[in-house]
Amino acid sequence: MATIEILSPIVPAVAVRFLGKEDAYWRLRIKGAALVVVTLGIYRFWLATDVRRFLWSNTEISGDTLEYNGLATELLVGFLFAVAILVPLYMVFALVMLELGMVAIKPALIGFALLALLGEYALYRARRYRLTRTVFRGLRFDQHGSPWRYACYALVCWGIVIVTLGLAYPWTQAFLERFKMRNTSYGDLQGRFEGSGLSLFLRGLPMWLLIVGPIVVALGVLSAQIDWDALSRLMEKGDDDAAKMIGNMLAPGIGIAIAAASISLIALPLLYPVFQAVKLRWWISGLRFGEVAVTSRLRIRQVYRVYLRLMLYLFLLGLLASIMGGMTVFAVVGIVRLIHNATLTQVVVGAISLLLYVVVMIGSSTIYQVIVAAGLWRLGVDTAALTGGQALDGVRATGSASSALGEGLADALGVGSI
Amino acid sequence: MTPTTDPPAAATAPPRGPAIYFDGTCSARNDVLVEAGTAGLQIFSADRHLLDEWLYAELRRQAAPDGVLRLGRNGETLLARLEVRDSALAAAIEDRAVTLDRGGAAERKLRRKVVILSLAAVVSLIFTAIIGVPVLATRLTPLIPVSVEQKLGNAVDSQIRATLDTKHLGAAFVCGTGSSGAAGQAALDKLVGKLKTAAALPYPLRVDVVRRPDFNAFALPGGHIYVFQGLIDRAQSPDELAGVLAHEIGHVAHRDGTRTVLQTAGLSFLFGMMLGDFVGGGAVVIAAKTVLRSSYSRRAEASADTYSVVLMRKVGGDPRALATILERVMAEKDEGIKILADHPDTKDRIVAINAAAPAVATTPLLGAADWAALKQICAPLPASGTAPASGTAPAGGTAVGGGQK
Numbered sequence: 001m002a003t004i005e006i007l008s009p010i011v012p013a014v015a016v017r018f019l020g021k022e023d024a025y026w027r028l029r030i031k032g033a034a035l036v037v038v039t040l041g042i043y044r045f046w047l048a049t050d051v052r053r054f055l056w057s058n059t060e061i062s063g064d065t066l067e068y069n070g071l072a073t074e075l076l077v078g079f080l081f082a083v084a085i086l087v088p089l090y091m092v093f094a095l096v097m098l099e100l101g102m103v104a105i106k107p108a109l110i111g112f113a114l115l116a117l118l119g120e121y122a123l124y125r126a127r128r129y130r131l132t133r134t135v136f137r138g139l140r141f142d143q144h145g146s147p148w149r150y151a152c153y154a155l156v157c158w159g160i161v162i163v164t165l166g167l168a169y170p171w172t173q174a175f176l177e178r179f180k181m182r183n184t185s186y187g188d189l190q191g192r193f194e195g196s197g198l199s200l201f202l203r204g205l206p207m208w209l210l211i212v213g214p215i216v217v218a219l220g221v222l223s224a225q226i227d228w229d230a231l232s233r234l235m236e237k238g239d240d241d242a243a244k245m246i247g248n249m250l251a252p253g254i255g256i257a258i259a260a261a262s263i264s265l266i267a268l269p270l271l272y273p274v275f276q277a278v279k280l281r282w283w284i285s286g287l288r289f290g291e292v293a294v295t296s297r298l299r300i301r302q303v304y305r306v307y308l309r310l311m312l313y314l315f316l317l318g319l320l321a322s323i324m325g326g327m328t329v330f331a332v333v334g335i336v337r338l339i340h341n342a343t344l345t346q347v348v349v350g351a352i353s354l355l356l357y358v359v360v361m362i363g364s365s366t367i368y369q370v371i372v373a374a375g376l377w378r379l380g381v382d383t384a385a386l387t388g389g390q391a392l393d394g395v396r397a398t399g400s401a402s403s404a405l406g407e408g409l410a411d412a413l414g415v416g417s418i
Numbered sequence: 419m420t421p422t423t424d425p426p427a428a429a430t431a432p433p434r435g436p437a438i439y440f441d442g443t444c445s446a447r448n449d450v451l452v453e454a455g456t457a458g459l460q461i462f463s464a465d466r467h468l469l470d471e472w473l474y475a476e477l478r479r480q481a482a483p484d485g486v487l488r489l490g491r492n493g494e495t496l497l498a499r500l501e502v503r504d505s506a507l508a509a510a511i512e513d514r515a516v517t518l519d520r521g522g523a524a525e526r527k528l529r530r531k532v533v534i535l536s537l538a539a540v541v542s543l544i545f546t547a548i549i550g551v552p553v554l555a556t557r558l559t560p561l562i563p564v565s566v567e568q569k570l571g572n573a574v575d576s577q578i579r580a581t582l583d584t585k586h587l588g589a590a591f592v593c594g595t596g597s598s599g600a601a602g603q604a605a606l607d608k609l610v611g612k613l614k615t616a617a618a619l620p621y622p623l624r625v626d627v628v629r630r631p632d633f634n635a636f637a638l639p640g641g642h643i644y645v646f647q648g649l650i651d652r653a654q655s656p657d658e659l660a661g662v663l664a665h666e667i668g669h670v671a672h673r674d675g676t677r678t679v680l681q682t683a684g685l686s687f688l689f690g691m692m693l694g695d696f697v698g699g700g701a702v703v704i705a706a707k708t709v710l711r712s713s714y715s716r717r718a719e720a721s722a723d724t725y726s727v728v729l730m731r732k733v734g735g736d737p738r739a740l741a742t743i744l745e746r747v748m749a750e751k752d753e754g755i756k757i758l759a760d761h762p763d764t765k766d767r768i769v770a771i772n773a774a775a776p777a778v779a780t781t782p783l784l785g786a787a788d789w790a791a792l793k794q795i796c797a798p799l800p801a802s803g804t805a806p807a808s809g810t811a812p813a814g815g816t817a818v819g820g821g822q823k
Contacts, residue, residue, distance in 0.1 A: 019483050039536035040693040053481035065483050083691060098569055138440025138499045354705050361698025395445035
């Protein structure tokens with residue numbers, strides 16, 4: 001270990017690597033998934049804590065590993081807090097909806113926006129919880145900044161992304177990441193984010209052109225074929241033939257539309273790993289702590305390999321589930337012959353199909369978590385390197401731990417992550 | 419010094435070894451020498467200065483990769499850490515500090531406790547859902563003001579109408595509006611009036627016959643009852659119709675609509691918020707909610723049947739008429755999956771009604787002329803020649819209706 005310190009002035013790049021073995025993580029995840037199902041979800045706080053301990057502990061930066069020192073009971077308390085906040089809120093929503101009539105669109109939209117705002121708020125607070133529970137070399141990370149302000153920014157950013165059909169995504173991401181990182185610190189080492197929206201945009205533009213482009217072009221072609229004047233005349237008359245007329249006008253364009261949609265549909269899954277790789281690499285190489293800069297050598301083909309493995313494992317799970325399903329059918333046929341009780345048979349069939357469904361769902365989720373979520377973590381860590389790592393040796397302590405309310409809210413709203 | 423005291427001291431020379439020490443105020447890594455003494459660890463710098471002294475009782479194991487014993491101090495605000503990679507030293511420290519939970523037995527015990535307590539919580543919440551939620555909803559229902567219930571009814575009403583209204587039947591959705599239905603409406607009002615007076619409900623009752631071919635009737639929160647044309651067509655006496663109406667009035671009197679809303683809210687809280695929040699849990703939540711909701715509903719139906727018998731006896735009608743019409747319709751219906759059915763088994767209902775109601779000779783609640791008019795309440799308007807005759811609704815208008823009555 002000491003050798004690294006001796007070498008560090010000579011070799012500026014500091015090694016970052018992931019030490020964890022995948023089979024240990026599989027065991028952790030599978031056991032956790034089984035307990036989560038048995039306890040109808042209550043065990044998830046303990047599973048999340050185990051997962052973080054594993055991922056943090058096995059992430060080594062310049063010879064020392066990270067440490068996650070959060071507790072599952074903190075997550076449980078945070079969740080109960082969130083329930084205490086959300087239940088009255090949902091009740092108010094219900095009463096307002098009742099007062100204004102069920103079909104009122106505006107209050108529903110406002111309610112949705114409020115929940116989205118609360119979701120972003122929760123994500124920011126959850127990030128703070130995780131950072132303040134992250135210890136490296138005896139010092140913790142920290143996050144400041146108003147979560148409400150972050151939530152407002154995030155909501156506005158999402159609005160802009162939707163309006164620009166995704167073209168503004170790189171800049172909004174860069175903006176939000178800058179906000180997060182300039183409010184992040186490791187001891188007295190101030191964080192910042194230097195990834196530029198333009199560079200992500202340039203790398204992402206070809207993908208956008210292949211996925212969203214065909215649809216935009218098709219829509220343009222289709223709208224050019226519509227005789228808007230004739231249509232508005234028909235609409236004014238309130239004629240039922242308006243729909244038919246639109247159909248006639250669009251008929252030649254349908255082929256174009258289908259072609260465009262198929263290009264998009266084929267391009268989307270093919271390019272998704274590229275998108276993940278580009279974004280992950282852009283994000284990692286934008287991270288800065290004082291003098292310390294992170295670089296990434298992540299290759300697109302490495303991410304492709306991760307997703308191919310995912311496909312393979314999901315296929316195997318599907319095969320296994322089909323075999324189990326087939327055996328279940330046989331077993332049920334046998335049961336029906338043995339006992340002539342219709343109600344019991346219905347209950348048995350219902351329970352077995354429910355169980356099979358749950359196993360397939362949680363199985364897919366576990367496979368995704370091990371292969372993709374942890375796989376990308378490992379890749380990101382293994383392909384990263386630090387320059388200016390000497391600055392990590394003289395950092396002074398600041399900050400204190402935060403509550404797990406954000407985690408709880410994120411969990412209750414279903415927006416949590418690792 | 420006698421030579422006897424020296425050898426034991428030499429044999430129990432405290433184990434020592436290298437470790438890495440972080441003091442919690444600075445990220446500098448200190449290569450140290452740790453000595454596992456009798457009361458605690460002594461941490462020496464490379465030049466043999468005593469840097470720190472940690473008692474065994476305050477040691478705490480922290481998450482670390484395999485092969486590393488990472489120690490912190492309990493109740494310490496500073497995050498000072500000691501990392502031991504020397505396995506002999508790590509073993510020696512674990513021997514001396516009980517709190518470190520060597521082999522993780524205490525942690526496993528704690529996890530078992532978590533799982534067992536979670537299972538207990540699941541069982542308790544399921545029992546709450548089966549027993550507590552309906553009781554609580556029944557107690558809370560009278561506290562909900564009637565005005566709120568009526569608002570709720572209006573909100574549901576607009577949705578119900580939107581789903582039920584089969585506009586292409588060529589006539590108004592609600593029967594009894596035109597000149598041909600006026601006599602039928604008057605007869606219906608007469609019948610409902612009798613039941614209403616006897617029932618003495620806390621709020622106004624509104625009964626609408628709607629152009630749907632199914633055999634069905636239902637009550638919304640707030641006292642709005644829908645009767646399907648298919649039910650009028652199948653009723654062979656005014657008392658049969660009155661029996662069904664009395665059943666629905668029973669739902670109104672028991673405020674079952676409001677209670678259902680409260681029950682659903684309670685269930686959504688238990689299943690969805692407290693339980694079932696995991697991938698694939700959605701199906702478990704839906705299954706649990708459906709089974710529980712239909713069990714609540716079966717209880718409500720049974721008590722509405724009882725109410726019907728009592729009300730019919732009050733107005734001097736045939737209390738068994740409800741059973742008669744149910745029996746007739748039972749032949750056309752398939753019972754479906756029992757634990758998911760929102761109504762009790764029709765056979766059981768008929769038995770229960772007949773057990774509660776004495777077989778008495780009664781005069782029909784409506785005269786022959788009134789009854790004939792009521793049967794024609796959905797007759798086509800004379801002006802619109804294109805409208806299909808009542809009772810022969812096109813096939814497109816079936817199958818949307820709710821459960822059997």
